[in-house]
Amino acid sequence: RAPPLSISDSLHDEITNFQIGNPKSYPNQLQVTMSLLKAGKLIHDIIPGMGRMGFDKSLGKIFITSGTGVIGYRVAMSLLNAGHTDVRVGVWMGERDAGGGKGNHEFVDNIVKKLKEKGAEIVDFDWTDPMCFDKVLKGVKTVFCSLPHMEAHQDAFTGFVVSCKENKIEHFVKISFLHVDEYRKNVPLAHFHNVCDELLEQAPKTSRISYTVLATSHLMSTPFLAQGELLTKQRKYVTASYGMGVNYVSPNDVADAAMVVLMDRKKHRNKVYQLTARPVTDREVAKQLSIACECEIQHIELGYHDYVKSIKSRGLPEWLF
Numbered sequence: 001r002a003p004p005l006s007i008s009d010s011l012h013d014e015i016t017n018f019q020i021g022n023p024k025s026y027p028n029q030l031q032v033t034m035s036l037l038k039a040g041k042l043i044h045d046i047i048p049g050m051g052r053m054g055f056d057k058s059l060g061k062i063f064i065t066s067g068t069g070v071i072g073y074r075v076a077m078s079l080l081n082a083g084h085t086d087v088r089v090g091v092w093m094g095e096r097d098a099g100g101g102k103g104n105h106e107f108v109d110n111i112v113k114k115l116k117e118k119g120a121e122i123v124d125f126d127w128t129d130p131m132c133f134d135k136v137l138k139g140v141k142t143v144f145c146s147l148p149h150m151e152a153h154q155d156a157f158t159g160f161v162v163s164c165k166e167n168k169i170e171h172f173v174k175i176s177f178l179h180v181d182e183y184r185k186n187v188p189l190a191h192f193h194n195v196c197d198e199l200l201e202q203a204p205k206t207s208r209i210s211y212t213v214l215a216t217s218h219l220m221s222t223p224f225l226a227q228g229e230l231l232t233k234q235r236k237y238v239t240a241s242y243g244m245g246v247n248y249v250s251p252n253d254v255a256d257a258a259m260v261v262l263m264d265r266k267k268h269r270n271k272v273y274q275l276t277a278r279p280v281t282d283r284e285v286a287k288q289l290s291i292a293c294e295c296e297i298q299h300i301e302l303g304y305h306d307y308v309k310s311i312k313s314r315g316l317p318e319w320l321f
Contacts, residue, residue, distance in 0.1 A: 057266060060141025060170075061086040065125060068092075068111050069146045070221045071175055074255035079262070080118040089115055090125025090136055127156045133163035140167065142265070144258065146175040147196060157196045165207035171265045173258060174200060176215040178247075178274055197272070210269035212261045216254050217247035217276040223285060228314065231297065237286045238300045240307035245279025 062079065066072040067089035076089050091112060112122055123136050127148065137143075143164060147157060164172060176193040177183065183190035193215070203209040223237065230236045254275055261268045286299035302310060 058141075059084060059086075059262060059265075061088060061139050062142040062144060062262070063088045063090065063136055063140045064144045065090045065127075066092070066146045066148070067115055067120070067122065068108050070219065070225075070251040071255050071258070072144065072146045073111060073115075074251060075144055075258050075262075076115060076120055077118065078255060078259050080115075080120060082259075085119050087119070088121045088123055088136065088140065090123055092124070092126050127160070130156075130159045130163070133160055134167065137163055137167040137169065141170050142262065143169055143172045144262070145172065147193070158199055161199060161203055161209075164209060165203065168207075169209055171269065172200060172203065172209050172211045173261055173265075174211065174213050175254065175258075176213050176272075178215050178217050178276065179272065201270075201272075204270055210265070212265070212268045212270075213272040214254060214257055214261070215272060215274050216249050218249070219254070220248045220250050222248075223289065230314075231289065231293065235293075235295060236298050236300055237282065237289055238302060238307070238310055239282040239285075240302050240304050241282050243281060243283075243301070245281055246285070247276045247279050248285070249275055249277050 062084070064072050064076050064087065067076055068091055072089070076087055079087050091108065116122060124132065125136050126132055145160075161172075174197065176197050177187070177190045179194060179197070180190070184194050185191070197213050197215070200211050200213065203211060224231065227237060230238055257273070257275055282301070283299050286297050289297040
């Protein structure tokens with residue numbers, strides 16, 4: 001587990017390599033350090049790429065793009081539980097009616113209630129509506145982004161990053177998919193995220209933004225989200241992995257990794273991390289699901305084309321295949 005988050009709004013701990021022999025000299029040294037930090041930021045606003053001179057260790061106000069996502073929710077709750085009170089969480093209100101089910105409406109409402117009880121600020125956020133970007137980013141220093149698969153993904157993400165630059169965001173943590181050439185060529189979700197990551201990696205050259213990308217393999221939560229009633233009612237787990245192992249990672253572990261990054265952003269800035277695990281077969285996954293659901297889950301292995309038909313017939317998004 002990640003150690004407890006330590007956040008301070010003071011610049012006291014930001015004074016680098018100062019040896020204070022005389023307590024009376026401390027105020028002057030603090031004033032010099034603060035001036036250097038401010039000067040660095042002002043210089044960067046004139047000269048792109050100089051944001052490193054003004055790096056501020058304090059987390060400040062953080063905007064989490066998806067409070068209802070399996071990772072975004074965990075990160076938000078971890079921050080709030082650690083005592084960070086300046087947490088703004090985005091919720092796409094369309095999610096309340098996604099899939100046409102009342103259960104989803106109640107699910108999202110319950111998440112919003114829990115976040116509000118912990119002290120989070122809840123705001124409407126829609127990736128397809130650029131008009132809301134400046135509003136949700138106002139006063140924000142750090143962004144934690146879990147990005148859904150969208151048709152116009154590059155345009156939406158580009159617009160959001162531009163708004164981050166204009167609002168002088170200082171650090172951007174993004175959840176992505178593994179950076180593997182084979183995946184990028186053959187898996188639409190991987191290509192989608194890799195393109196967005198490349199856009200983000202250019203941001204430090206033209207703004208004060210630094211970034212950290214956490215590129216994960218398949219999340220353990222995916223079977224529950226994608227299989228739906230096949231699991232809960234028909235007790236079936238349908239896959240098309242041809243007996244090969246799949247690298248599943250826990251969203252809890254990914255959220256913990258995100259907390260480590262947010263706790264020490266300077267150490268992890270402008271880096272891409274690959275988060276994965278040992279491969280397991282879908283037959284083994286079905287066994288684990290049987291244990292978790294306390295009933296036998298039948299594993300059904302389909303060929304690729306039959307799997308595609310199964311996904312489409314259930315109205316699930318095409319990025320799943």
